[in-house]
Amino acid sequence: MSAAKSALVLGAGHNGLAAAIRLAQSGRSVTVLERCSQPGGVARVEEFHPGYRVPGIQHGTLGLRRRVAVELGLASFGLRFLEEPAAVFVPQLDGAGLVVRPGADALPLGLAERAPDDERAWKDWRRELAPIRSVLDALIDQAPPQLEDAGLPTLLKLARPGLNFRRLGADAMGRILRAAPMCAEDLLSDTFGDPLLRAYLASRGIEGAFLGPRSAGSGALLLLRELAGGNGVAGGASALTKALFAAAQAAGVEFKFDATVDALVLKDRRIQSVRLRDDRGLDSDLVISCLGVRSTFALMEGVVPDRERRAAERVRARGTTAAIRLALSAPLRFRGRETETFEFARIVDTTVELERAFDNTKHREACSAPWLDVAIPSATRSDFAPDGHAAVSVLVHNAPFNLDGGWTEEQKSALLEAVLSRLESHTENLRSSLVASQHLAPTDLAEVYELDGGHPMQAELGLDQLWIQRPSVHLARYETGVAGLILGGRAMHPGGEFSGSSGLIAADYALSTS
Amino acid sequence: MKQSASKSYDAIIVGGGHNGLVCAAYLARAGRKVLVLEKRHLVGGAAVSEEIFPGFTYSVCSYVVSLLRPWIIRDLNLVEHGYQTIPLECSFSPYPDGRSLCRWSDADETRREISRFSTRDAEIYGTYGATMARLAAFAKPIIDSPAPQPASLDPRELLQLFRLGKNLRDLPADLLEQELGLMTMSAVDFLDAWFESDQLKAPMACSGIIGTFQGVRSPGTAYVLLHHYMGEIDGAFRSWGFARGGTGGVSNAIASSAQAFGAEIRTSAGVDRMLVANGKCGGVVLDSGEEIRARTVISGVDPRLTFMGLVGSEHLPDEFVKELTRFRYRGSSGKVNLALDRLPEFACRPGSSAHLRGDIAIAPSIDYLERAYDEAKYGKFSRRPYLNVVIPSLVDSTIAPPGKHVMSCFVQYAPYDLEGGAERWPEQREAFGDTVIDTLEEYIPDLREIILHRQVLTPWDLEQEFGLTEGNIFHGELSLEQLAFLRPVSGWAHYKTPINNLWMCASGTHPGGGIMGAPGALAAKAMLKSGAL
């Protein structure tokens, strides 16, 4: 080997940063190319109104795997896991609602009063599901197996999770296999009585997916989130960005900000160089793209492998999320728990309402009662809003990218109004303290964050786009069909909210094969 | 209590549906003394023909056959006993804009038809069919053998699983991708990857929803597309057929075969309950009070009716009861049978009747189908439902007077749980029937004028009259979580039950519903093999 081999990473989001650190750790000289002027990707801190900030559109860090933090040595850069997941308030119009710790065994606060039988049900459910954890851990933390080239090694590898399964015993096994293709609605109505708890959990099965609670596959996503989530880190997504960035710099990674990639230049089915918007060309025989899959293929210049290109075109990424940001002159006070401060709230009503809202989305219609995922970063961090004020980020989950008639200003205002009135019904002081607002339709998110289809996960979650099929059978091994050009973004396994996991696994994969 | 002690049976089969009859025939063929008890005045269950209106014979419930296993037809000499099928010649779909599409068994003709909507789709349609046929060949062994039990440590089971795994490995990469897609996608998403024309995709997608409470966009509906290519009637392109004399013809042939092997069949002999004591079943009590004993009892009715209705949950382990209550039925379809004065004429394709010799799908667009589903989710029958229509009298002269016709309309969605309760169905029955006629009239303007008689079956009627719990036509939804080793309950997917000497043999067991005969035959084989009989 001559001087340190180079590598390029596209995108300074969590996956890009993770990939860069890993490559640098292995001795590559790494440059990260980022279109914006700061790292973080969808989690980059944005000032949407003077003095008010939000960590992009990433609300939590529950998806950060311990393995990622450990292998990248993030503890040395100030990263600290919380003792338990931050509380999420699920308000109810006439009542005290629920306070849940997402993915934790802890009994949701308020459940015992609302539905006494559910206390027992909750404990049973957590106990019954616990064994799945180890299987999921094995699946999430490594590259999915290659199904295509036959051979004993692959077969054994495939069987390994299966063997684990068998050790679980027939009962647990039957329950798990039964739950996987189910819809959240059925899974939950088999288990719990409380409609609010069911609605909250159902929302965890449809987030980031083009599914309603009655769609098969929403059960699997619900289980994935309930069982594979961690506790999250102190300081949230922006603290994670900071630690990753610091670790990358310490590892010698070089950063080029405000550097927009214009083309990926291919030759003889190999990556040759990356051309930037200002015409600068950067040569490298290893490029990890943490952009969307479609975007990555769109940038290729030269002979693009046909099978992979077609697979990329077929990846489904129909965004259904809009973002609303609110600057408030006072902390947000929720009805039912006026005296408490929450960093997170989820506004859902019943599973039927979630299903109806999805009907709208499916038919490309605006929804008058979308369900809301609310984060108030200023509740725990002083640098997100002026003293005594609040910055609120709302992810609105029933906003179809392909809205009939398009996202006109009128439609956006209507969406803002729908969100405000929904929030208002659950809070004491929303309108009176509203200083400013910003709304980003899915089409805006597509531009601001460079998202395929405006989808925050770059590729829908769902049974057919997970694991060996994430985002497609032909792309699931991080390869593009172009030697040296590797995919490492959130569209890749395990992707989604598993911050940094795809980048890390993709880098490992690239290193093991190059 | 009367007691018919005169005879002693090796097995009593409760329910003379086609699966009960198949099971009886196999057991009788193996020399066992078998009695079939059927509640209605005739056998067949959901595969039945009845002359409801003088001169007109309806296939009251099921209307086409495809999956009846060829080895069963051979083993039971069904052809000798009168089983005969007439292949469907085409699939016809009219559209509201006056256009229409007919897919024929002739590939060139089909290509020409499709090319009016999309030349790309026309080109690829053949490849799609060939791919699906290859995949179907891979899936077939699954419906011809007992469900593999992945949690078991029994080496034979593991071997079988391994074989399935190996089969999977042997699939070329392109097929593997399709296979995975089929198992996880919605019918629409799967078809989207192949075709662009809504007019083609909509009628194709329908096979994914028949008998389920799912929409064409619901994940998990794609795999049913395979069914269309698994049929065994006269070659790949003609995988569906009419049974001569209606689908009751199938049941009658099986009944005749069973009797020839020595089985006894009693109709109008409804079973009131099973005789269960100390965890053992020793016979049944009829509605009349008559008690009949046997070494084993085999249930040919669905799991809920079997265990909650005839056994009683007090005899069953709690965990089993819990799992049984989770097994989902929620019927979603109904049926309208019409006697017609003459052949109906579709406005979009008048004249020659060739296009009416197959099945007719009222499925004008994917959005139409999805909206039909959306309405049903909230307890209403679809205002504009999906219809699968056949006119078997065009090819079978035995079921209608000359020049007259019977028209069978399978209707979806008709949710069992109607807003306000399932008991409201009787008062909604005629309105439901009207909706179906209104829908058809948009394509057949003078339909009302030629209707001589109409029979409307709601999910409620299917439950009351045919014993189908919640009107589910397959004895429980055929969703992925209710198939194979999970049908009907994990750990009890091999026809055995927690009650000694009580077995199951109908559609609520692997491989599930449809006129397939496989559950009945596999159950009989399992019993004979285990030495239970």
Ligand SMILES: Cc1cc2nc3c(=O)[nH]c(=O)nc-3n(C[C@H](O)[C@H](O)[C@H](O)COP(=O)(O)OP(=O)(O)OC[C@H]3O[C@@H](n4cnc5c(N)ncnc54)[C@H](O)[C@@H]3O)c2cc1C
């Ligand atoms: C409307 C409709 C349309 C369908 N269309 C098709 C189609 O086109 N093609 C296809 O392949 N499949 C179709 N199916 C499905 C198919 O008909 C069924 O899955 C299949 O016939 C079920 O057979 P089985 O023997 O398992 O049960 P069943 O046919 O349900 O038999 C059960 C029998 O038990 C009897 N019984 C009930 N209670 C008692 C009791 N207490 N004592 C004694 N006897 C009792 C019943 O009367 C019945 O005869 C359709 C079903 C319906 C309802």
